[in-house]
Amino acid sequence: QVQLVESGGGLVQAGGSLRLSCAASGRTLSTYTMGWFRQAPGKEREFVAAIRGSGGSTNYADSVKGRFTISRDDAKNTVALQMNSLKPEDTAVYYCAGRRGIATTNRALYDYWGQGTQVTVSS
Numbered sequence: 445q446v447q448l449v450e451s452g453g454g455l456v457q458a459g460g461s462l463r464l465s466c467a468a469s470g471r472t473l474s475t476y477t478m479g480w481f482r483q484a485p486g487k488e489r490e491f492v493a494a495i496r497g498s499g500g501s502t503n504y505a506d507s508v509k510g511r512f513t514i515s516r517d518d519a520k521n522t523v524a525l526q527m528n529s530l531k532p533e534d535t536a537v538y539y540c541a542g543r544r545g546i547a548t549t550n551r552a553l554y555d556y557w558g559q560g561t562q563v564t565v566s567s
Contacts, residue, residue, distance in 0.1 A: 466540030
């Protein structure tokens with residue numbers, strides 16, 4: 445069983461930056477696809493970014509492309525999401541997720557989830 449724990453959320457002004465981290469335990473994640481999703485109040489959980497294991501190809505939602513960067517450190521069993529040029533519409537709870545297999549934007553195909561970390565961007 446894989447446990448995922450996010451950290452790094454907080455309150456930031458528009459235009460600022462935050463770095464989220466996801467620490468995994470229970471299994472080595474080097475071959476897993478890892479993703480970040482977010483859920484704003486009253487909205488469905490949506491895909492943000494994913495990074496494939498064993499090579500690390502990435503993909504991003506159009507809304508964050510060029511502003512967010514996903515990365516992984518397999519030696520530390522962690523995944524990070526660097527968020528720059530934050531906008532008020534980025535406000536949400538951010539979730540780390542993992543799955544075996546290729547990267548996908550479909551949240552239903554991820555097997556493991558963290559508890560989420562709140563990101564609030566003020567205007």
